[in-house]
Amino acid sequence: MFSFRYLLQKLRARNVLNEEDELAAIAVYDQGESVIDFLLQRLPWKEPEIKAFMSLIYSMELFQDREFLIDRTMLHWIDAGLSAKLRILPLSMKGNQIRIAVDDPFSVLLWQTVEYELNLKAELCLILRTDFQSLYRQLYNCSAPTFKPISTMSTGYPDLLPWQIEQEQDELLQILEQASDKKATDIHFEPLEHALRVRFRIDGNLILHRMFEETKKANFVSRLKIWSELNIAQQRLPQDGQFQKTLNDEQIDFRVSTLPLLYGEKVVLRLLRKNQSLSSLEQLGMTENLLRPFESLLRQPHGMILVCGPTASGKTTTLYSALQQLDRESLNIVTIEDPVEFHLAGIQQMQVNDKLHATFAKGLRAILRQDPDVILIGEIRDRETAEVAFQAALTGHLVFASLHTSDAAGAITRLLDMGVEPFLLTSTLSGIVSQRLIRKVCPYCAKFEFADSRFLEHYRPHSHYEIPHRFAQVGEGCPKCQFHPLQGRMGIFELLIPDAKMHKLIMNKASLQELRSSAIENGMKPFYWDGIEKAALAQTVISEIIPYLPRRDATDCL
Numbered sequence: 001m002f003s004f005r006y007l008l009q010k011l012r013a014r015n016v017l018n019e020e021d022e023l024a025a026i027a028v029y030d031q032g033e034s035v036i037d038f039l040l041q042r043l044p045w046k047e048p049e050i051k052a053f054m055s056l057i058y059s060m061e062l063f064q065d066r067e068f069l070i071d072r073t074m075l076h077w078i079d080a081g082l083s084a085k086l087r088i089l090p091l092s093m094k095g096n097q098i099r100i101a102v103d104d105p106f107s108v109l110l111w112q113t114v115e116y117e118l119n120l121k122a123e124l125c126l127i128l129r130t131d132f133q134s135l136y137r138q139l140y141n142c143s144a145p146t147f148k149p150i151s152t153m154s155t156g157y158p159d160l161l162p163w164q165i166e167q168e169q170d171e172l173l174q175i176l177e178q179a180s181d182k183k184a185t186d187i188h189f190e191p192l193e194h195a196l197r198v199r200f201r202i203d204g205n206l207i208l209h210r211m212f213e214e215t216k217k218a219n220f221v222s223r224l225k226i227w228s229e230l231n232i233a234q235q236r237l238p239q240d241g242q243f244q245k246t247l248n249d250e251q252i253d254f255r256v257s258t259l260p261l262l263y264g265e266k267v268v269l270r271l272l273r274k275n276q277s278l279s280s281l282e283q284l285g286m287t288e289n290l291l292r293p294f295e296s297l298l299r300q301p302h303g304m305i306l307v308c309g310p311t312a313s314g315k316t317t318t319l320y321s322a323l324q325q326l327d328r329e330s331l332n333i334v335t336i337e338d339p340v341e342f343h344l345a346g347i348q349q350m351q352v353n354d355k356l357h358a359t360f361a362k363g364l365r366a367i368l369r370q371d372p373d374v375i376l377i378g379e380i381r382d383r384e385t386a387e388v389a390f391q392a393a394l395t396g397h398l399v400f401a402s403l404h405t406s407d408a409a410g411a412i413t414r415l416l417d418m419g420v421e422p423f424l425l426t427s428t429l430s431g432i433v434s435q436r437l438i439r440k441v442c443p444y445c446a447k448f449e450f451a452d453s454r455f456l457e458h459y460r461p462h463s464h465y466e467i468p469h470r471f472a473q474v475g476e477g478c479p480k481c482q483f484h485p486l487q488g489r490m491g492i493f494e495l496l497i498p499d500a501k502m503h504k505l506i507m508n509k510a511s512l513q514e515l516r517s518s519a520i521e522n523g524m525k526p527f528y529w530d531g532i533e534k535a536a537l538a539q540t541v542i543s544e545i546i547p548y549l550p551r552r553d554a555t556d557c558l
């Protein structure tokens with residue numbers, strides 16, 4: 001296939017195509033209509049000039065052989081109907097390669113028909129429409145199809161005039177800028193029955209930004225799809241892509257995903273900031289009693305360190321803050337991620353790409369051939385990745401990885417379920433962190449309330465933890481917090497360091513409850529209790545912790 005966008009680029013460079021027409025051409029192409037028809041209408045050039053230009057940039061012959069001898073056996077391959085429909089003429093055949101004169105080399109249908117249905121290799125040359133018609137008449141002995149320009153300019157911008165596009169673009173850019181200002185992590189464009197709702201995710205909560213009139217639904221979506229090079233015409237299947245913008249001097253990667261819903265397509269943008277500054281583990285909320293053992297794990301030359309939690313629980317941030325502490329001058333540190341979320345000087349970062357089949361497992365094997373000391377694996381999702389990762393840890397590498405489980409003990413059962421050998425876990429696993437993100441409260445205006453000790457007694461993991469007498473509540477706001485008492489987030493953590501007893505349980509493939517109570521017995525403070533203590537210290541409020549308390553039936557086993 002020839003890249004149609006390449007032609008548009010070249011035409012833009014020649015100043016014969018403006019931006020609006022370029023976007024409209026992409027829309028025409030995405031809808032499967034003839035782009036040659038479109039260009040003939042919009043360009044100041046005539047057909048011979050356009051085709052000569054295409055012939056030049058794609059090194060494709062322009063068929064002009066007046067003495068050409070018709071080969072009627074070619075009719076078997078492509079009959080008059082197909083020829084007229086696809087605007088192609090079969091010229092000759094060599095082996096399984098068919099030489100075809102075409103009006104529109106970008107026609108997807110052409111390629112599908114010739115290469116997949118006829119199972120032939122196509123060699124294309126361009127042909128002028130008048131030559132096409134005369135050759136067609138000679139080959140099929142019937143009157144040639146006429147070339148009618150497409151009647152309606154359907155362009156993927158319903159009811160949108162070209163001059164309006166600029167305005168839409170400004171409005172959309174404004175939304176992105178405001179989201180970036182407010183430190184949003186995601187932007188949701190949600191089609192409602194008679195409106196478009198835009199919400200930002202800030203500090204983990206979805207907050208309404210603005211409602212827009214219904215007409216913006218399709219316009220914003222089309223624009224976002226063009227930026228991220230998605231198919232505008234495809235509105236029934238989910239798609240994903242990305243684009244970059246520099247907003248307020250900061251370069252931001254936008255990950256784009258679309259989802260067809262009842263009232264239109266929903267688009268979610270995830271913002272990835274390139275120059276995001278990294279916090280220390282302490283700033284993330286690791287308290288002294290957890291920080292010290294965790295940092296000693298970082299000083300070991302090999303082993304496996306896992307960070308667990310659900311999506312958006314801050315796992316990557318913790319992993320990167322840990323990497324930041326390592327000696328990046330003398331160690332070879334390599335990461336493999338999907339997507340790369342932070343940029344850290346002195347380390348090498350690799351992006352997983354499913355479309356190019358660069359999976360975690362394959363990437364990891366490639367990394368291992370490059371003499372790494374420390375490896376960070378964005379996420380262990382499958383058995384293959386898990387096995388390569390644990391082998392790497394066993395053979396003298398320090399390996400960091402994240403895992404999608406709800407708590408530290410759950411990571412062990414999850415890996416065993418994936419098929420990782422118990423001895424691999426016991427011989428490599430240095431520590432497992434599990435975490436959640438909670439909102440911070442302004443300590444200057446926070447109020448306090450007395451704690452319900454009977455309620456808390458039920459959740460106390462071990463008798464040696466003291467039950468707090470009081471908890472912070474959200475205050476009214478004060479000048480110190482500029483009257484936003486809940487601002488920013490911190491982590492609540494638990495750290496499981498397997499001991500001999502734990503090793504035995506792993507070898508026996510013990511249950512989740514057994515692993516969990518053994519970890520607590522051995523000194524692991526569950527992350528929800530870390531949260532309870534933080535609420536008592538007015539770092540957060542108790543309502544932020546309630547959702548993370550274990551279900552009652554589960555606590556019975558603790």
Ligand SMILES: [Zn+2]
Pocket residue numbers: 442443444445446475477478479480481482483484485
């Ligand atoms: Zn305050």
